[in-house]
Structure formats: C-alpha cells, structure tokens
Amino acid sequence: MLAVLFVLLSVFxxxxxxxxxxxxxxxxxxLVGTIAPTMMLVLALREVDLSVGSTTALAGVLCAVVMASxxxxxxxxxAGLTAGALVGLMNGFVVAKFKxxxxxxxxxxxxxxRGLAFLVSGGEAVSIPVERFYVLGSGSFLGxxxxxxxxxxxxxxxxxxxxxxxxxxxxxxxxxxPEAARLAGVPVNRVRVLVFVLQGLxxxxxxxxxxxxxxxxxxNTSQGxxxxxxxxxxxxxxxxxxxxxxxxxxxxxxxxxGAAQNALNLLDVPTFYQFVVRGGIxxxxxxxxxxxxxxxxxxxxxxxxxxxxxxxxxx
Amino acid sequence: xxxxxxxxxxxxxxVGKVFPGVVALDGVSFSVRPGEIRALMGENGAGKSTLxxxxxxxxxxxxxxxxxxxxxxxxxxxxxxxxxGVSIIHQxxxxxxxxxxxxxxxxxxxxxxxxxxxxxxxxAKAAEIxxxxxxxxxxxxPVSALSIGKRQMIEIGKALLRDARIIAFDxxxxxxxARETQTLMxxxxxxxxxxxxxxxxSHRMEEVFALCDSVTVLRDGRHVVDYPRMADLPEAQLxxxxxxxxxxxxxxxxxxxxxxxxxxxxxLLGPGLSRPVDVTARKGEILGFFGLVGAGRSELFKLLYGxxxxxxxxxxxxxxxxxxxxxxxxxxxxxxxxxxxxxxxxIFPLASVRENIVVAPRNLGxxxxxxxxxxxxxxxxxxxxxxxxxxxxxxxxxxxSLSGGNQQKAVIARWLAAESxxxxxxxxxxxxxxxxxxxxxxxxxxxxxxxxxxxxxxxxMPEVMGVADRxxxxxxxxxxxxxxxxxxTPDLLLxxxxxxxxxxx
Numbered sequence: 001m002l003a004v005l006f007v008l009l010s011v012f013x014x015x016x017x018x019x020x021x022x023x024x025x026x027x028x029x030x031l032v033g034t035i036a037p038t039m040m041l042v043l044a045l046r047e048v049d050l051s052v053g054s055t056t057a058l059a060g061v062l063c064a065v066v067m068a069s070x071x072x073x074x075x076x077x078x079a080g081l082t083a084g085a086l087v088g089l090m091n092g093f094v095v096a097k098f099k100x101x102x103x104x105x106x107x108x109x110x111x112x113x114r115g116l117a118f119l120v121s122g123g124e125a126v127s128i129p130v131e132r133f134y135v136l137g138s139g140s141f142l143g144x145x146x147x148x149x150x151x152x153x154x155x156x157x158x159x160x161x162x163x164x165x166x167x168x169x170x171x172x173x174x175x176x177x178p179e180a181a182r183l184a185g186v187p188v189n190r191v192r193v194l195v196f197v198l199q200g201l202x203x204x205x206x207x208x209x210x211x212x213x214x215x216x217x218x219x220n221t222s223q224g225x226x227x228x229x230x231x232x233x234x235x236x237x238x239x240x241x242x243x244x245x246x247x248x249x250x251x252x253x254x255x256x257x258g259a260a261q262n263a264l265n266l267l268d269v270p271t272f273y274q275f276v277v278r279g280g281i282x283x284x285x286x287x288x289x290x291x292x293x294x295x296x297x298x299x300x301x302x303x304x305x306x307x308x309x310x311x312x313x314x315x
Numbered sequence: 316x317x318x319x320x321x322x323x324x325x326x327x328x329x330v331g332k333v334f335p336g337v338v339a340l341d342g343v344s345f346s347v348r349p350g351e352i353r354a355l356m357g358e359n360g361a362g363k364s365t366l367x368x369x370x371x372x373x374x375x376x377x378x379x380x381x382x383x384x385x386x387x388x389x390x391x392x393x394x395x396x397x398x399x400g401v402s403i404i405h406q407x408x409x410x411x412x413x414x415x416x417x418x419x420x421x422x423x424x425x426x427x428x429x430x431x432x433x434x435x436x437x438x439a440k441a442a443e444i445x446x447x448x449x450x451x452x453x454x455x456x457p458v459s460a461l462s463i464g465k466r467q468m469i470e471i472g473k474a475l476l477r478d479a480r481i482i483a484f485d486x487x488x489x490x491x492x493a494r495e496t497q498t499l500m501x502x503x504x505x506x507x508x509x510x511x512x513x514x515x516x517s518h519r520m521e522e523v524f525a526l527c528d529s530v531t532v533l534r535d536g537r538h539v540v541d542y543p544r545m546a547d548l549p550e551a552q553l554x555x556x557x558x559x560x561x562x563x564x565x566x567x568x569x570x571x572x573x574x575x576x577x578x579x580x581x582x583l584l585g586p587g588l589s590r591p592v593d594v595t596a597r598k599g600e601i602l603g604f605f606g607l608v609g610a611g612r613s614e615l616f617k618l619l620y621g622x623x624x625x626x627x628x629x630x631x632x633x634x635x636x637x638x639x640x641x642x643x644x645x646x647x648x649x650x651x652x653x654x655x656x657x658x659x660x661x662i663f664p665l666a667s668v669r670e671n672i673v674v675a676p677r678n679l680g681x682x683x684x685x686x687x688x689x690x691x692x693x694x695x696x697x698x699x700x701x702x703x704x705x706x707x708x709x710x711x712x713x714x715x716s717l718s719g720g721n722q723q724k725a726v727i728a729r730w731l732a733a734e735s736x737x738x739x740x741x742x743x744x745x746x747x748x749x750x751x752x753x754x755x756x757x758x759x760x761x762x763x764x765x766x767x768x769x770x771x772x773x774x775x776m777p778e779v780m781g782v783a784d785r786x787x788x789x790x791x792x793x794x795x796x797x798x799x800x801x802x803x804t805p806d807l808l809l810x811x812x813x814x815x816x817x818x819x820x
Contacts, residue, residue: 166677170678173674180654183622183660185642
C-alpha cells in the first residue's frame, strides 16, 4: 500500500521524490515516529495513551526551564526524561492497580499534564539559552539528521523488544487475553506499568528533541499528537483490541501519514482540506483492512439485499 | 450428489467445504424427516460445527447444497437461514444479560404501537411462550439472574417464537445439571412431536441414546455411516465408528503407589464456597472433584492456585503453610491450572500454538530472562506438540483455529513445559470427543505415575469414577463427602451431589 502510494505520488506530485523533499518528509514524521513504537506496545496491550501530546509539551518546557536557570544540558534533558517517565508511571499505576479504563485515565492525565506545562512555563514559550543544545535538533550524522536517527533507534529498539524479549511477548499475551495471561503466570501489572513508563519516556524524548528543534519550550505544542500517533499505528495494522502488532506495519503507517501530508503541502492544498484528507485516509485504511480480514462483509450484505428482493416473502 | 430422500424436511446433498489447507467437509449427505431427532456425532474436528454453520448461513458450501422441504436453498446470511425456519441453539448462548427475559425472547421482533415499544404486548407474548415451554419464569426477570439451564430455555423460546421448522442443538447440555438436562430432553421430544426436524450434536452417549431416533456419524469431514434406528445400536459400535478404531475402555484405569501429602486445604473459605473446605491430595494421586454446575469446584481450584484470595483458612504444600497470593505464587509453588473456560481463561486465540505453550515456562519466577531463546522455545514447543499429539498444521498456526480437544492438549503441554507438579484440571475434557478424551486420560495417568499430583474436576460422573483414585463430592459450595474409588457408586455420588440429599448422608 505504501509502495503504491509512493509511486502514485512520485508520478503526480512534482518534486516528491527529490532528496531534499524526502529528507523533509522523513524529518516531519520523526515526532510521530519517536512515539509510535511505544504506542504500538500500549495498543497491543489492549490499552491506549492519550497523554503523549501533553507529555511531549511538558518535557520540552521543563527541559527549557531547567536549562535556562542552570545552563546545564544534562540537567535539562534529565528533567524532561524524568517528567515523561513519571507521567507514564502514574498512568500505568492507576490503570494497573485501580483496574481503570486507560482511555479515561489518560484523558485525565492529558488535561493535568497540559496544565502543568502551562504552569511551569507561566503560559509562555521559554527560550533555551544554551546554543550547543540546538545541535540535537538541527545537526546530522552521516548526512542524516539527529531527530531521524532518534526515531530510527526507537523503531529498532522496540522491534527487538516486541519480537525478541519475554516482556514483548508478554505484552502481546496480555493484549490477546488478559485473564489467560494472569493465570499463565504473566506478571500482568508489572508489564502494564512498564509499558506506560516506556511510553512516557518516549514522549519525553520526543519533547526534548522538539524543544531543540524550535530552540524553546512551548506549552501549547503537540496538541492532537496522540491522535496522529494512534492513527499511524492503526494504519500500520496494530489492532485496537490488542494482541496484534508489527513494527514494520507501524513504520509503514508513519510513512503513509507523512507522505500524504507532504504531498498535500507540495500541492498547496489549504490546511482545512488537509484535515479532511487525513481523516479520510485513516477511515479508508481501517475499512480496507477489515475487508481484507473478512471479505464476506460487503458481499454478504449486497447478496442479502438482492436475495430478499428477488424471493417473494413467505407467509 | 445423492438423490434427495422423499419427505425429508432438511437434506444435505454432497456438501463440501474447504478451508485453506484443510478439507472440512467432503461430500456429506443425510436427511432429517419431520418429527425426527437425528444425532450428529463425531470427534472434534470431524466437521459437525461446519455443517451447522452452513445450516445457519454463516458459511456457504463449496460444493453440494441444502434442501428444505424439497426446495433447494442457498443461504447467503444467518437472516436467510432464520427466514427459512431454521434455528440453531448454540453451546454458548447469545443473550443480552441485563435485559429482561421478555425483551430477550422478542429481540429483533418487538411489537410496536404508534412507533413505540408495546411493553404489554411484549410481556404477554413472552408469557405465552414460557407457558408453552412449561417454564415458570417471570418475563420481567433479567436474564443474568437465571441459571444456564433456564437461559437455554429462553433460546429455545426464541426458536418457538419464530416458529422454526428445523432446530439444531449444538452441545446444549454441556453446562446443564442432570435435572435441567431431563427438562431439556422432554422439551426436545415435544418439539419433534409437533413435526419439527431436530438435529442434535452432543458427545454424551447416554443422552444421545436416550433422546435420538437416528444418528449420522462423521469422521475427518466425511460421512461415515447412518443408523436409522438408535434403539438396536451397540454403544461400542458407535464409538468405534467415530474414532475409526475400537476403544475398549476409554478410562483404562491403572492403580499406582501414593506418596506423602503434597497439597492440603485447611478450612479454606472464599467466594463461591459456603463452608470451610478441608482436603488433602498425595504425591501421585488423582483426586477427582465431582459436583453439579455451581458446586464450587472451580472456585476451590482458583483459591488453591492463588487466582482468588481466600477469606479464611490456609493452604499447605508439602506440609508447610504456603502463602499463595497470586497465580505467579501458585506457579512458583509448582501448581498449574487448566481452567474450565478454555476460551476465556486459558488460550490466546490469535497467538500461535507455540506461543500458547511457551508462555508459562518463559515466565517462571527464577528463570525469567530478558531475551527469548527462540531456538530452545521452538524445540520445546515442537517436542510437546508431538508428545501430546496436538493436531495442528504447524507450531505457528493460530491456536484459535484448532478444535477444542487440541486446544486443551496445548494448554496441558504449557504446564508440562513449566514442569509443574500439582495440576489443577478443571473440566479438562469438556466439549472434547471420545478419542481426544481417552488420550487426555492417558496423559493424566502418565503425569500421576511420574509422581505428580492431579486434581481433576468434572461434572461427568462416569469420567470421575473412571479416572480418579478418590472422589471429593461438592455441593453448593461445600464438600459433601469424600469417597474412595472402591466405594464409589453412581447412586452414592449423585446423592451427595444433590442439594436436597446432601445433609442426610
């Protein structure tokens, strides 16, 4: 599907396949790409995390505030990561211990954490005075920007976690059947908490990289990021009912989102239309996926209508 | 295709169905006449469910077809099937638990007045159907308050309401008590007497012989034989037709020496138990737990295992008081649970057979590692699949696509991999065919002979009597008696298990 999309876009959209554009495209999805691998784990666990956008903002703001007052990159980055991990810990603890629906829990923390980001920054952007820190967002290694490297590392690390570790398989087991997992001796609560902590950490990393790119901490950034990340995962075939996830799927999902967005920009489509197109792509993708799984869905419906129209109703 | 039988209400003619890699049905033909109760028998995976799903309009046959009252039909959906007068009563019931009996009965066909629900008409119609069933149930009762047996009656009521001409029952008695089974059989006879065609799927021999007029036997998707009259058919003949081999004694009990006490409940009390439970099982022992549905066997197993917290009492393991507060504690102490509800509590349906087996050993307390040893896990799973004779295309096949018996064997394999020495098996043969059952009994004996302790719960009396060394009979959340193998008679066990008689023994 991604290949088809790329071929179509390279034919119909001028400059799409250019090296500059490709790099821009990939850079534009690094924020989503950094958070998507851990969101994949959350969804595979049959949970969801809506607080990642707010956490990204809080981590960036904290990073900026600490750096502004201490001039220490280490302390700034540490503060951002700690904030992310703590938000994740809180989400995981409440979900696991109180057996609450993660949609509601993270909806609440989404609001709380966004509020904290505004409180910490006093409601305004906090500029970062340490110029060496900007390298993280704008520098590159082997011609590839650091943010891209960081997203790549996230993908590789969590590909290994999902496929090669006991923890990763346990995530899929819990998502597949939580009670069976508990009775089979899977440490269900420990896995749940850890997944949310990892998700918080990833959002923290994303927030710090973003702060470096925009050279400041912005409390109102990344609104709606959580939905973009979830969309990318779903586009990549991660099941919202848990138990199914592949990292390649998520990479494809992230790139489809990025390619669509990029093409719309190149074609000068006004922003208002872009919302419609993005939602349309998500809806089409999940419907297509559903049809692929149960081809009878559409066919049976049509046939039924035809059959009931042609056979006279019995008394 | 074989010629259609004259006067048949339902005929399958040369029905074939292929799934990727598996021939589920291969040219199956048989007919059911009005007023006939025909048993459909075969091991799990023989093709019975596929036949029913074709009748229900869930699957379409790849070859051959159905005729209803002489007319060829091609069901494109369950709606078509229902409109033609077919009703299927499933093993798992499809009722909305929080809605009332009346609302469930008339679901999908609510009478309305002026566009609004006519509640009085719903109640009246429901009361009429319940009266026809001879059931004394208030139509306003929420379904969640009813026993499984009563809920089944509601399903049958729905079929009556639609005036179904063809009713198929898929293992209807697997969760019913003896008394509820009697009621159900009486109603099925009445339904047949009114000229309906009944198709009856069950593994329980006694039931099939008591109820059915005729039988069609399937094996590996093929039609093996038809017997038009059950009355003069020897049971052993039917079993060997199903299994394709003669099974002399499916239990094949072997006595063995017993060791010291391994697990003991002392005054154990918790949810689902009404009186403190004291039982002890020894090394190498197969301790049976018999009782009607809801007697507290599953609850006791879950208390022992640590899946549920006790409110009083304690568990002793090898003589020492153990603190078992979670399934992980139970597993660390050497216990294993094969839960009764296979689909809900035991398997990961989308995951492979291999994943379903290795999930337990890889999470064992002391040995837990960060990274998987994929080679070793694959080998372990392959060995156990071979040992347990799990019939699966490969270790990578999703377990959800296997038959119930093979799923159960994989669940037992999981605990062999974990090297557990106390196995709590809750209805391990429920919904499993004769061939696979006798294999599972063989595994249970081998486990016991190798020094493991097996706690074995079952509501199938011949099975408990055939397999266990001693039998704990439970009734309404309490131990009603403990009977040795030699003392056990059907009369005694039933007398202990029935609520009314429990106090008098």
